Amino acid sequence: MKLSTKGRYAVMAMVDLARHAQTKPVSLSDIATRQEISLSYLEQLFARLRRAGLVKSVRGPGGGYRLARGSAETRVSEIILAVDEPIKATRCTEMGAIGCRADRSKCLTHDLWEELGNQIHAFLSSVTLLDVLERRLVSRIAEAPAAQPAANNDSSMAAAS
Secondary structure (H helix, E strand, O other): OOOOHHHHHHHHHHHHHHHHOOOOOEOHHHHHHHHOOOHHHHHHHHHHHHHOOOEEEEOOOOOEEEEOOOOOOOEHHHHHHHOOOOOOOOOOOOOHHHOOOOOOOOOOOHHHHHHHHHHHHHHHHHOEHHHHHOOOHHHHHHHOOOOOOOOOHHHHHHHHO
């Protein structure tokens, strides 16, 4: 699964906003310069973020944007979903329980990719802007239990003979 620039840039801009909007609103042009993102692209993203209730605009001299909620309450998954970025790993169309193939069955790997998308969503839902700002992700990943490799049937059978 590849996250598009829309989702990545929205998260980058929101982290920048969280970092710099402590004392006053932040202009999109400042974010665009710091993050090397097109201003017109940011304007489109922030229109969606504002409609989703994640940011508030402040008009007038010294205006710009602020987070609508604190950085500890704003989840990365909300940002990605606000800019219409699907968090899924399947290539299947939205056919729901009836399946994703023409005969209405699921492809062989559908459940695998669907669960991967669910895990990605769960992870991004557990991460806040504050976690990103304070670089708490490395410790989360290091603390996660390591996946155990599956037993290789060929070597198991060889050992048994």
